[in-house]
Amino acid sequence: MADETVPCEHHNGSGGHDSFVLFCFILSEGCPLLEQLNISWCDQVTKDGIQALVRGCGGLKALFLKGCTQLEDEALKYIGAHCPELVTLNLQTCLQITDEGLITICRGCHKLQSLCASGCSNITDAILNALGQNCPRLRILEVARCSQLTDVGFTTLARNCHELEKMDLEECVQSLSHCELVTDDGIRHLGNGACAHDQLEVIELDNCPLITDASLEHLKSCHSLERIELYDCQQITRAGIKRLRTHLPNIKVHAYFAPVTPPPSVGGSRQRFCRCCIIL
Ligand SMILES: *[C@@H]1O[C@H](CO)[C@@H](O)[C@H](O)[C@H]1NC(C)=O
Numbered sequence: 001m002a003d004e005t006v007p008c009e010h011h012n013g014s015g016g017h018d019s020f021v022l023f024c025f026i027l028s029e030g031c032p033l034l035e036q037l038n039i040s041w042c043d044q045v046t047k048d049g050i051q052a053l054v055r056g057c058g059g060l061k062a063l064f065l066k067g068c069t070q071l072e073d074e075a076l077k078y079i080g081a082h083c084p085e086l087v088t089l090n091l092q093t094c095l096q097i098t099d100e101g102l103i104t105i106c107r108g109c110h111k112l113q114s115l116c117a118s119g120c121s122n123i124t125d126a127i128l129n130a131l132g133q134n135c136p137r138l139r140i141l142e143v144a145r146c147s148q149l150t151d152v153g154f155t156t157l158a159r160n161c162h163e164l165e166k167m168d169l170e171e172c173v174q175s176l177s178h179c180e181l182v183t184d185d186g187i188r189h190l191g192n193g194a195c196a197h198d199q200l201e202v203i204e205l206d207n208c209p210l211i212t213d214a215s216l217e218h219l220k221s222c223h224s225l226e227r228i229e230l231y232d233c234q235q236i237t238r239a240g241i242k243r244l245r246t247h248l249p250n251i252k253v254h255a256y257f258a259p260v261t262p263p264p265s266v267g268g269s270r271q272r273f274c275r276c277c278i279i280l
């Protein structure tokens with residue numbers, strides 16, 4: 001067996017918990033090759049069930065625990081200790097988990113590529129540090145409504161997780177400017193998603209040191225786009241902006257080009273001191 005989705009019929013029923021523990025026990029005895037398990041919305045699941053489950057399922061690669069609202073840090077400690085192969089973990093709306101539990105996941109699951117902790121509002125920057133230090137392959141991080149996360153944490157994360165390509169930071173109110181993380185690949189996904197549905201009207205990429213003209217290429221089919229901010233995007237060129245304009249003639253582009261290295265002396269010295277003069 002490589003894949004299992006468990007329907008949760010017992011949302012509020014008294015038998016839900018016990019039968020789940022039994023289910024996990026059977027599973028852990030008989031399914032050492034299980035790679036993927038989805039017990040989302042099984043809100044009767046507690047640490048006992050998780051303990052029984054992970055003990056015999058060291059090969060789990062994907063675990064979906066969305067809406068398992070009873071899960072506490074203790075459950076995460078079992079997962080961290082027994083699931084070294086874990087690549088995908090969804091803990092959305094597991095409201096009781098905190099840094100303590102999630103850090104043990106980071107330390108035990110170095111192969112993690114996708115983590116969803118949206119709605120887990122008690123987590124802090126300590127998680128972003130732990131992910132940066134332990135999970136270099138992280139590609140997808142969803143932390144919507146985790147309002148304690150700040151730029152400081154995201155910067156640490158970006159420094160260490162170079163494969164990041166998607167982040168959901170909706171309502172991370174302290175982190176309106178997290179642009180250091182954004183890469184061309186991230187913009188490509190944005191282009192494929194938001195632009196395809198004509199949703200994107202404004203994109204502020206100021207101070208995004210990683211993005212290049214390739215990002216502008218990914219946005220050229222965004223016909224709803226009215227304004228783009230590119231201040232301090234050192235890798236964006238005038239030629240790239242010009243190409244974007246051929247596709248989106250009405251777009252407002254705000255950018256300036258600060259010299260990264262001193263310009264050659266030929267051509268006069270005026271330009272050297274003009275750091276923010278070209279508003280397009
Ligand atoms: C997990 O199960 C839930 C509920 O049955 C379902 O809505 C969801 O799409 C499943 N997720 C995955 C990744 O299979």
Ligand SMILES: *[C@@H]1O[C@H](CO)[C@@H](O)[C@H](O)[C@H]1NC(C)=O
Binds near residue numbers: 095096097098122
């Ligand atoms: C989460 O934070 C809230 C508000 O600070 C606090 O009341 C609650 O006890 C915390 N939950 C846990 C599980 O630590």
